[in-house]
Structure formats: structure tokens, C-alpha cells
Amino acid sequence: MSGRDDQVMRRVRDLAGAATPTARTEALLQGAQRRARTQRTLRMTGAAAAVVTVVAAAALTFSDRGDGADVPIAPIVPKPSPSAAVDTGKVVQTVRLDEDRLLLVMASSGSGGLTEVLDGSGHRRRLGTLPDPSGYPGSAANIVQALVLGGSWYVLTNDCAGAGVRLYRSDDSGRTWSAGRAIGFASCSAGSAAHLYTVGSGLVLVTKNDNGPGTQVSQSSDGQHWPAQRRSDNGASTLAFQDDGSYVRIWGMEEEPGQTIVKADSLAAAEHRTQLPASADPLNLTLSRAGNGYVVLASNGHAYASSDGRTWTARSAPFPTCECTRRSLTALSGSIWWADAREGRKGHYAITLDAGRSWHAVTGPSSQPRQSTLSFTAWTATSAVVQADNGAWLTRDTGRHWTRITSTVADPSPSVTARPGDPPNGLPGIPCGADQQGLTVRYHPTDVAIACGDNGIRATQLTWQNWTSQAAKAQGVYVQNDCKPTCLGGHLRQYPFAAFEFRGPFYNENFSTVVVTFQPGHTGPDGQRRLVRRL
Amino acid sequence: LEDELQQEQAEEFEAFARAQMQSLLQFGVLLTGRLSDGEDLLQSSLAKTLMQWPRVSRADRPDHYVRRIMVNTHRTSLARAWRRREISVSEVPDSGSQVDEMAGTDETAVLLAALSALPKGQRAVVILRCAEDRSEAEAALILGVTIGTVKSQLHKALARLREHPALNGDRSDR
Numbered sequence: 260m261s262g263r264d265d266q267v268m269r270r271v272r273d274l275a276g277a278a279t280p281t282a283r284t285e286a287l288l289q290g291a292q293r294r295a296r297t298q299r300t301l302r303m304t305g306a307a308a309a310v311v312t313v314v315a316a317a318a319l320t321f322s323d324r325g326d327g328a329d330v331p332i333a334p335i336v337p338k339p340s341p342s343a344a345v346d347t348g349k350v351v352q353t354v355r356l357d358e359d360r361l362l363l364v365m366a367s368s369g370s371g372g373l374t375e376v377l378d379g380s381g382h383r384r385r386l387g388t389l390p391d392p393s394g395y396p397g398s399a400a401n402i403v404q405a406l407v408l409g410g411s412w413y414v415l416t417n418d419c420a421g422a423g424v425r426l427y428r429s430d431d432s433g434r435t436w437s438a439g440r441a442i443g444f445a446s447c448s449a450g451s452a453a454h455l456y457t458v459g460s461g462l463v464l465v466t467k468n469d470n471g472p473g474t475q476v477s478q479s480s481d482g483q484h485w486p487a488q489r490r491s492d493n494g495a496s497t498l499a500f501q502d503d504g505s506y507v508r509i510w511g512m513e514e515e516p517g518q519t520i521v522k523a524d525s526l527a528a529a530e531h532r533t534q535l536p537a538s539a540d541p542l543n544l545t546l547s548r549a550g551n552g553y554v555v556l557a558s559n560g561h562a563y564a565s566s567d568g569r570t571w572t573a574r575s576a577p578f579p580t581c582e583c584t585r586r587s588l589t590a591l592s593g594s595i596w597w598a599d600a601r602e603g604r605k606g607h608y609a610i611t612l613d614a615g616r617s618w619h620a621v622t623g624p625s626s627q628p629r630q631s632t633l634s635f636t637a638w639t640a641t642s643a644v645v646q647a648d649n650g651a652w653l654t655r656d657t658g659r660h661w662t663r664i665t666s667t668v669a670d671p672s673p674s675v676t677a678r679p680g681d682p683p684n685g686l687p688g689i690p691c692g693a694d695q696q697g698l699t700v701r702y703h704p705t706d707v708a709i710a711c712g713d714n715g716i717r718a719t720q721l722t723w724q725n726w727t728s729q730a731a732k733a734q735g736v737y738v739q740n741d742c743k744p745t746c747l748g749g750h751l752r753q754y755p756f757a758a759f760e761f762r763g764p765f766y767n768e769n770f771s772t773v774v775v776t777f778q779p780g781h782t783g784p785d786g787q788r789r790l791v792r793r794l
Numbered sequence: 795l796e797d798e799l800q801q802e803q804a805e806e807f808e809a810f811a812r813a814q815m816q817s818l819l820q821f822g823v824l825l826t827g828r829l830s831d832g833e834d835l836l837q838s839s840l841a842k843t844l845m846q847w848p849r850v851s852r853a854d855r856p857d858h859y860v861r862r863i864m865v866n867t868h869r870t871s872l873a874r875a876w877r878r879r880e881i882s883v884s885e886v887p888d889s890g891s892q893v894d895e896m897a898g899t900d901e902t903a904v905l906l907a908a909l910s911a912l913p914k915g916q917r918a919v920v921i922l923r924c925a926e927d928r929s930e931a932e933a934a935l936i937l938g939v940t941i942g943t944v945k946s947q948l949h950k951a952l953a954r955l956r957e958h959p960a961l962n963g964d965r966s967d968r
Contacts, residue, residue: 264952268924270961274905275824275925282819287833288811291840743913 350651350665352405352414353637353644355592361637361644362433363651364405364414365665372402372414374433377644381655383664386433389414408457411482415464417453424453424466428482442477442485456500463500463526465491476526491526499548507553507568509544520544520555522568533569545586549614550593556586562598562615574615578607591638610638621645705735707759709773709792715740715749718759718775731761737775739784754783807847811840814857817926821861824921825868827910839863858936865918865937904960916951923948 352364356376363383365373372389389402404415414427416439425439442464456463461480466488475488498508504525523530535544535557545556552566560576560583578586583600590596594614600607608621637644644664645652651665706719721735737756742749755778762772775790777783783790815836822839823832843850843860850856909917915937922933923944930948934941955961 263956264949267952267955267961271905271920271924271955272927274901274961275820275921282815283833284812284815287815287819287837287840288808290837291811291844295841295844 350644350646351402353646354405354407354412355637355639356407358639359642361639361642362405362407362412363644364402365651366402372416372427374412374414374429374436376433377642377653377664381642381653381662387429387435389416389427389436390438403453404455406455406457408462408482409460413455413462413482415453415455424464426455426464426482440485452497454497456498457502458500458504459502464488465498478526497546499546499553501548501551505568507546507565509546509555520546520568520571531569533571535563535571536573545588547588547590547596549590549596554588554590554596554615556588556598558584558586560586560600562588562596564615575618577609577611577615577618581607583607595638597638707773709775715742718756718773721759733759735759737777737783737790741784752784755781803847803851806851807844810851810856814860818857818860818864821921821926822864824906824909824925825864825914825917827906835864835868839867842867858932861922861936862938865914868918869914901960904958908955908958908961912951912954916947916954919944919947920951920955 349366350363351366351372354362354364356362359378361377363375363377365375374386374389376384376386378384401416402414403417406413410430412429412433414436416425416427424442426442427439428437429435452465452467454465456465458478461478462482464477464479464485465474467474474491476491477485477488479485498506500506506523506526508521509519520533520535521530522533535555544558547554549564552564553568554574555563555565555571556577557563560578560581562574562577563571564574565571577588577598578600581600581602583602586598586600588596588598594612596611596615598609598611598618609618610621611618643654645654650663652661653664654661705721707717707721709716709718716739718733718735718737721733723731723733725732735756737754737759738751739754740749741752756775757778758774758776760774760776762774773790773792775783777788777790782788818839819832819836822836823829826832826835839860842863843856850859853859909920912920918937919933922928922936923930928936930941930944934944937944
């Protein structure tokens with residue numbers, strides 16, 4: 260070893276001696292003991308898969324105009340209207356514009372995203388279409404959110420195939436929409452998310468991308484000028500903001516069942532923890548802003564309301580007799596809350612018009628295919644639109660009668676322009692922005708993100724050889740970020756492969772497995788001959 | 795009797811963890827480059843140690859065992875990151891824009907940055923050999939590699955660190 264090496268070693272030793280943090284011994288020890296206890300419990304009960312999952316509350320925020328307390332409500336049983344002329348397409352988001360009107364944002368055949376206004380009499384008026392960024396057909400159909408702020412309407416999309424998180428804006432009540440502007444990294448991997456929040460007269464964008472830049476926050480005062488995103492150290496992507504900038508979020512750890520509420524006066528202010536009442540089961544809390552307060556649903560079915568984020572009052576349970584999992588609650592406006600839950604493959608739904616004091620069951624459409632799912636709801640004083648598996652449904656008499664306004668029956672003639680890489684046999688590809696009942700736009704990706712929301716591990720230049728409902732096979736190039744020195748500063752390395760395969764039944768817009776087989780004589784980044792990823 | 799035994803083992807683990815906490819945390823921070831990540835790595839590793847404590851406690855050097863867990867956990871963290879959900883922290887951060895305490899001094903930041911530029915394997919060797927002043931044999935034992943591997947990894951790492959202006963001999967002699 261040379262003298263220069265000795266000098267470097269001494270220098271490292273000196274600097275390391277100065278870099279001695281003070282250990283928070285008790286906190287670290289207790290945390291380790293809790294984690295070990297949790298792991299033991301999960302192993303003993305065989306419930307390792309039941310780790311804490313924060314079910315993100317829908318991030319839409321609504322202006323609180325009227326609490327709807329005088330509106331009578333009966334159990335809602337949608338009935339199909341056999342003669343109704345319906346469009347194909349899926350209502351992906353609905354936004355309450357005022358007392359009478361709803362904004363519908365739809366993913367539909369051959370178009371990235373359609374917008375319509377629906378009034379209380381059931382009249383629908385077609386508005387502008389969200390333009391697709393060139394080269395990524397259907398990316399605008401990956402609509403994750405829509406909201407109205409001041410005189411402007413916004414739609415947020417998140418496209419894994421490369422267009423990223425984009426914001427569309429309309430200043431003329433939806434007649435024309437701006438070209439989508441990229442304002443964040445695409446986030447597609449598990450646990451990733453993109454949310455837009457209204458804070459006073461401005462907007463806050465929170466994106467979470469565990470393998471890329473992490474959780475990042477950007478605040479815009481006018482929705483047009485977006486400063487560069489900055490890292491948020493709290494790692495939370497689901498928050499509930501008030502107009503004064505204060506927010507509440509759920510805090511929890513993956514390995515450790517048990518969640519609490521965190522309140523802060525602003526993004527830069529100190530956070531304070533608040534415990535829910537003892538009757539709350541602190542697993543899988545879902546959080547939503549409700550007017551000037553907040554509402555939380557615990558996994559044992561109890562709902563809690565708070566006006567300040569610190570003091571919580573119990574409300575009645577929306578599903579008193581169901582043994583449900585994956586409960587979530589969304590405040591549609593100040594006192595109108597929507598709750599849904601799963602019991603096996605069956606969905607349960609309930610609505611309250613009086614801030615959780617009394618709940619009314621909502622029954623799904625009678626002809627539900629396979630899974631019964633109602634989602635993306637918004638209510639005015641008289642109208643509601645619910646997206647079910649077989650179409651979007653409208654009621655104008657608070658649920659007594661329902662009319663189907665769109666159909667998500669498979670489109671017999673998808674209008675897609677062939678793209679390089681598409682197989683010549685016209686086999687179905689990935690539907691963008693719709694489930695397999697509502698195939699709208701189909702294409703065969705030439706670029707697939709295998710893992711990491713920042714496209715850090717992907718297959719590219721794909722040429723498809725076949726595509727069935729059970730498997731798909733392609734040739735191309737495997738690319739992985741070497742993350743040296745960091746994933747942001749790393750280099751993309753290419754590895755030639757013999758075959759890229761999707762396997763498993765195509766369901767809910769995904770195959771179940773990706774298999775990459777490297778060429779003979781070549782290996783992957785970790786020396787493997789074959790790479791298998793569960794999707 | 796079983797309860798008493800478990801209680802005894804729990805107390806034994808606590809005593810071990812308290813005694814080693816400071817040096818293990820320093821190891822974790824140098825490995826990850828951040829105080830918060832180092833704390834998280836240490837906490838995860840201690841939890842794994844606790845679950846295996848009856849076996850670990852019989853080892854000659856349980857602290858070696860914990861260090862190896864930390865190195866392996868850190869090495870595999872990237873591979874598992876794509877399925878990670880919430881970031882785990884032991885306590886709620888005090889502020890939404892919390893500054894990492896370890897980056898508080900220029901020299902510390904220099905060291906962490908220089909170490910972060912090394913591959914994880916080389917980084918672990920440098921920390922064990924240079925920062926913790928362990929012998930090649932001891933480093934090899936902790937990492938579960940041969941002494942030759944330690945030597946070659948250290949050689950490569952020092953070659954890269956020499957290029958760093960704050961760590962080369964000129965700077966240290968000043």
C-alpha cells in the first residue's frame with residue numbers, strides 16, 4: 260500500500276471521527292422492538308401480505324356550496340334504461356362545478372380525454388378534448404384527477420409510458436384545453452402517486468416515486484408557473500390541505516401496523532402527531548378534506564370528523580354489518596361523504612348527506628360483470644354520476660332512478676392508428692385509460708417500464724411477435740439505470756435480450772409477470788440469465 | 795420458564811443494543827450517507843437481529859453479525875426499492891423541510907459525498923478498514939468475503955478517493 264493510500268485512509272478516519280451523530284438510543288431501540296414484534300405477529304398469523312397499506316383517499320377537493328341536508332335520500336338501486344342511447348367510454352373523473360352542473364372527464368375511443376358538462380336536467384354538452392402529447396397515444400387518457408380552481412379547470416394525467424405527469428388547463432370553461440405540460444416524473448411503481456391539491460388560490464403538486472427522486476412537492480400560485488419540485492422528507496403523498504396551507508396527513512410504516520394523524524400549519528412548519536380515539540382501529544386509515552375540516556375512515560368501519568385536525572369526533576359506521584376490507588371514504592363536499600369497501604369480491608357503498616350522522620346504502624347496477632365496483636363519484640344537490648364496471652350512471656332524483664350515460668362494453672372497432680412495433684395480426688394490446696370491459700384505445704407499447712417509476716428498469720425498442728390474453732412476446736433491448744453514484748446521476752446500461760414476455764392472464768390492465776431472457780452468452784445487470792418480475 | 799427465558803433474552807438484547815448503538819449508527823450513517831437513512835437501516839437491522847437473537851447471542855461477536863446484516867440490507871435496498879411503499883422513519887420529522895443533521899459540517903458532507911460515490915461493496919470495506927480501523931481479516935469476517943477481496947476492493951476504493959480533492963494527501967497535510 261502506497262504512502263498516498265495511507266494518507267487517504269488517515270483522512271477518512273479523521274473525518275469519520277468527526278462525523279459521530281448522537282444516537283437516539285431509546286427511540287431506535289423501541290422502533291426495532293416494535294418492528295420485530297410486528298414481523299413475528301405477521302408470521303404467526305400467516306398474514307405477512309397484510310402489511311399496512313395506505314389506501315389513498317381520492318384527492319379531489321370540492322368547493323363546499325350547500326350541505327345538501329334537506330335532500331331526502333332513499334336506498335339507491337340503479338335501473339338500466341333500455342332505450343337510452345349511450346356512448347362508449349368511461350367517466351374517469353367527475354367534478355362538481357356548482358349546485359347544478361357536473362364536469363365529466365372521460366376516456367373514450369380514439370381520444371385521449373373528452374370533457375363534458377352535465378346539468379341537473381340530464382343535458383350533456385360536449386366540450387374540448389385533451390390533446391395527446393405526440394408519440395404517446397392514449398397518455399392523456401391516464402387521467403388521475405380533475406379540479407376547478409377560480410376560473411380555470413385542470414386535469415392531471417400520469418402516463419407511465421413516457422409522457423410523465425402532465426397538467427392540462429382550460430380557461431374557457433372546457434371549450435379548449437392547453438397542451439399537456441409536463442410538471443413531474445411519471446410514477447407507476449407500487450406505492451407511487453401523483454396528487455394535485457388546491458391551497459387557497461394556488462395549487463400544490465405532490466408526486467411520489469420511490470425509485471426516482473422520492474416524494475417531491477411543487478407549489479404554484481397561479482397554476483401556470485411551476486417552480487422546480489423540491490424533495491419532501493416526510494415521504495407522504497396523500498395529504499388533505501386547507502385553503503390557509505395547513506394540512507393533515509396519515510403517518511405510518513409499512514412494517515408496523517398502527518397509524519396516527521399528523522397536522523401541520525404549512526408545508527414548511529413543524530408537524531404534530533394526534534392520536535385517534537381509542538375505538539379507532541388504526542389500520543388503513545383513509546383521509547379526506549371535508550369543507551373546512553377533515554374526515555377519516557378506520558379499517559374497523561368507524562368514521563371520525565375533525566374541524567382542526569387535532570380533535571376527532573366519532574361518527575356512525577357506514578357498514579355496520581359487513582366484514583369488509585379496503586375501506587375508503589371520500590368527502591364529496593362538506594357534509595356529503597361517500598364510503599366504499601370490499602367484502603371478498605363484492606363491493607359495498609354508502610353515502611351520507613349529514614356528515615356521517617346517518618348513512619344510506621347504495622346498491623350497484625343490477626348487471627354487474629365479474630367485479631362489482633362503483634367509483635369516481637360526484638354529487639350536486641340533485642344529480643350524481645357513478646362509474647360502474649358496465650358504464651357510467653346518472654341519477655337526477657337522488658338515486659330512485661338511474662340512467663346509463665356511457666357504456667364500457669368492449670368497443671367493436673377500436674380506432675387506433677397503427678404504430679411501429681404493432682403486430683401485423685391486429686391482436687389486442689394494452690387498453691389505455693379503461694378496463695378490459697371498456698377497451699377504448701389500444702396500442703402495443705414499444706417501451707415498457709418493468710420497475711421504477713423513473714423508467715430506471717425498462718424494455719425498449721420492442722417489436723411484438725404475438726399478443727394474446729394469456730401472454731405476449733417481443734424482441735428489443737433491456738435497459739437498467741446503474742444508479743452510480745445515484746439513480747438521478749446514473750447511466751442507463753443496455754443489455755441485449757433474446758425475448759421479452761408478458762405472462763399470466765391479462766386482467767385489470769396488466770399481465771401478472773414479466774420475463775426477460777437474455778441472449779446466449781450475455782447476462783443481465785446482476786449476472787442473471789433470466790429476469791422475472793411480478794407486476 | 796419459557797417466559798422467563800424470553801425476558802432474559804430481551805434484556806440481554808437491550809443491553810447489547812444500547813452498548814453498540816453509537817458505533818452501529820455511525821456505521822449506518824457512513825454506509826447510507828444520511829442520518830435518517832442510517833437510523834432506518836440500523837432500526838431494520840436491529841429488528842432482524844432481535845428476531846434471531848438466541849442464535850446471534852451465541853456468536854463470538856454479535857456486533858459483527860449486526861454489521862453484516864446492515865451491509866446486506868443496504869446492498870439489497872435498491873433491488874427491493876421498487877416495491878417499497880411508505881418511507882419508514884422512527885419518529886415523525888419535526889419539519890416538512892428537515893435538513894439532514896449529518897450534512898451540518900462541510901467536512902462531514904465531503905466525506906459522505908465521497909463515500910456515496912463508491913459502489914456499496916467498496917464503501918463497506920472503506921468504512922470498516924479506514925473509519926473503524928479494523929484489520930483486513932476482521933473486515934473479511936464481517937462482510938463474509940475473502941481477505942483478497944477486501945484488499946482488492948480497498949485498493950479500488952482508495953484509487954477513487956485519491957481523486958477527491960478534499961481527501962487526497964495534499965489537503966490533509968495542510
